[in-house]
Amino acid sequence: MTQSAAVAQEAPAVNQPILHVENLQKAYHGQEVLKSVDFEIRKGQVKAVLGPSGSGKSTMLRLMALLEPSDGGSIKLRGETIGTKEHRGRTVHLPERLLARQRQDIGMVFQKFNLFPHLPAVRNVMLGLTSVKGVSHHEARELAMEMLQRVGLENRAEHYPSELSGGQQQRVAIARALVLNPSVMLFDEPTSALDPELVGEVLDVMENLAADGMTMIVVTHEVRFASRVASEVSLFDGGVIVEQAAPDQFFNNPKHERTKRFLSHVH
Numbered sequence: 109m110t111q112s113a114a115v116a117q118e119a120p121a122v123n124q125p126i127l128h129v130e131n132l133q134k135a136y137h138g139q140e141v142l143k144s145v146d147f148e149i150r151k152g153q154v155k156a157v158l159g160p161s162g163s164g165k166s167t168m169l170r171l172m173a174l175l176e177p178s179d180g181g182s183i184k185l186r187g188e189t190i191g192t193k194e195h196r197g198r199t200v201h202l203p204e205r206l207l208a209r210q211r212q213d214i215g216m217v218f219q220k221f222n223l224f225p226h227l228p229a230v231r232n233v234m235l236g237l238t239s240v241k242g243v244s245h246h247e248a249r250e251l252a253m254e255m256l257q258r259v260g261l262e263n264r265a266e267h268y269p270s271e272l273s274g275g276q277q278q279r280v281a282i283a284r285a286l287v288l289n290p291s292v293m294l295f296d297e298p299t300s301a302l303d304p305e306l307v308g309e310v311l312d313v314m315e316n317l318a319a320d321g322m323t324m325i326v327v328t329h330e331v332r333f334a335s336r337v338a339s340e341v342s343l344f345d346g347g348v349i350v351e352q353a354a355p356d357q358f359f360n361n362p363k364h365e366r367t368k369r370f371l372s373h374v375h
């Protein structure tokens with residue numbers, strides 16, 4: 109194979125979405141939470157997802173992160189179907205071993221930081237590298253320190269979660285996701301559990317990530333963040349995406365009545 113042919117094979121198609129979700133469905137106890145979600149995000153885009161409480165936003169992210177199986181539809185990451193495969197004409201869910209491997213390419217940050225309380229910050233960040241990726245302790249530590257620096261916490265590396273503020277814990281959680289070098293980062297209301305004065309430091313870290321070209325989906329109630337940082341804003345309601353548009357259009361000239369009503373409550 110010529111060198112240029114090899115490069116062409118490796119490079120993703122320029123306009124191919126990083127993550128592409130089609131007709132995603134999920135029900136709990138017969139109650140449809142995701143009716144049919146279609147969603148795509150391209151490299152470097154930041155999508156903000158707004159919507160009323162209980163509308164299924166977290167469920168959508170958990171399915172995209174392969175933390176729960178869907179009931180239907182498909183998820184493609186960099187052109188490859190993840191989470192499921194076709195087997196004898198049926199769609200089947202992949203075994204946990206394969207899901208774990210695919211999950212490494214999707215970073216997820218939760219409302220609650222979920223750090224291990226008995227490990228200092230740097231060990232929390234290292235854990236995925238040593239236990240999942242088999243990286244040596246020495247190399248994992250170096251990479252973890254780089255990530256802690258990126259979120260402005262290199263001087264808190266040896267602090268335990270109980271010695272850190274909520275905002276700092278959330279920044280450690282972001283570093284923990286980033287260190288695995290995912291193709292896309294999913295944020296599920298990352299500032300909702302924080303005292304108001306700690307929200308800004310987490311949003312600043314996220315804004316820096318976006319400026320560095322990270323591809324991000326952010327479920328949030330932070331309308332100002334969405335309007336400033338997102339490349340596209342979506343309103344999620346009733347198990348579907350009601351409207352998606354660039355922030356200016358979404359906030360200043362929404363098309364759907366549902367979006368207008370939603371915005372009248374949050375503005």
Ligand SMILES: Nc1ncnc2c1ncn2[C@@H]1O[C@H](COP(=O)(O)OP(=O)(O)OP(=O)(O)O)[C@@H](O)[C@H]1O
Pocket residue numbers: 136137141159160161162163164165166167168
């Ligand atoms: N594991 C589960 N088992 C049963 N029902 C669930 C489960 N997870 C979510 N639900 C239900 O699905 C619906 C959507 O929940 P979800 O957390 O996805 O909404 P949300 O839009 O993220 O809400 P919020 O903004 O309050 O976090 C809710 O009615 C919730 O009770």
